[in-house]
Amino acid sequence: MKYVKPESLHAASVLLSEEPGTTRILAGGTDVLVQLRSEVVEPDLIVDLKHLEGFGDITSEDGGFRIGAGVPSAEMYEHKALHAAWPGVIEGAELIGSTQIQGRCTMVGNLCNGSPAGDSVPGMVAAGAVVRVHGPDGERDVPVEEIPTGPGKTSLAKGEFITSIFLPARPERSGDAYLRFIPRTEMDIAVSSAAANLELDTDGTVTSARVAVGAVAPTVRLVEEAGTALVGSKLDDTAIANMMAAVEAACSPIDDKRGTVEFRTKTAGVLAKRAAHIAYERAGGSK
């Protein structure tokens, strides 16, 4: 196994492109090191990118935030302006593992690990986050929901990696929230999860809504119909029922000892409802 800290994005891309064997990109390492130690993966090349410019930074950009691919959850949690703007995104990021894991784990790592149950992913998808991808052909911006393609798989080509995540500017009356179901109170993997991100007009009517679910399909899923069901409403019972039906229709979960298909599907709908109500309240809406 080789461990390399390249001097530039270009050098990283060349290294990753030219390596014929298995490669892993090291950010927080909280998944890569586990794979390494359990011998699930025996990489030929590990590329550490954390030291590169911008990887450790949270910066303001166009009224939103750009979060470097090496920023750990704990740092995001402590960033007051980011926390105030995107409480739902932070809620997801701070549910990954323990305090110790939080000190290292990153949202980009969580995304690229490709788990359908990754806790920070539904919040980013609902937020409309866009990741910046660097590769042999240069740079491109990709909506976050287009990155995972299946359990452990991403749409990134050989030599490509994510350098940062962009969370857009927030209109005045907006809010987001993330919830998951686990059978314990802490330190567990989501059996199902949901995130909602709402924008309201001055009388509390929803003008824009994005709903995403986790652990109920091969990837985290953006449920466009669920968002559409909420637009134009003040989260009345009919709108909520339509939204939940859309969420349930989008679920195609696995059936295992942690949750049956029926249970995962039902709880995803309920969590989406609850997340929507929390997001509504955070956006300043009252019922």
Next chain:
Amino acid sequence: MKNFHINTTVNGDEAEFICEPDETLLDVLRNRLGMTGSKEGCGTGDCGACSVILNDRLVCSCLVLAAEAEGGKVDTIEGMADGDKLHPLQKVFIEKAALQCGVCTPGILVAAKALLEKNPDPSETEIRYWLAGNLCRCTGYDKIIKAVQDAAAEMRSA
């Protein structure tokens, strides 16, 4: 495999070591630097027995490659007491018998110290959540939580 020559600061002292690319920080602390206070429990970041502070963040040293520590700062359980003078957390853990077999104790002390530096007066719930990644299979946790509260009170009044 190509070995690395790494320079770090451990508990305030300069430390250099040679390591292989797949060695973890925990491996190096225990096997190359002779600091066996940090324990290997699970080796996969679940149990917290290997907790150390890396560049001012609480982390599992089993999930850090030793080569990543280049130019960094590591604080371990060995740096917690001031010579023979125990840290209040260490003293209270002994007084209140907040340990049995002791394997989880160094990690819990390092994690609890990190908590009290951020929040000198945490609630029981805050302590329990903060230490959720430190598993203890002996005590049932109550004495640990009580000891952290008592040490926090002692440190606040000091």
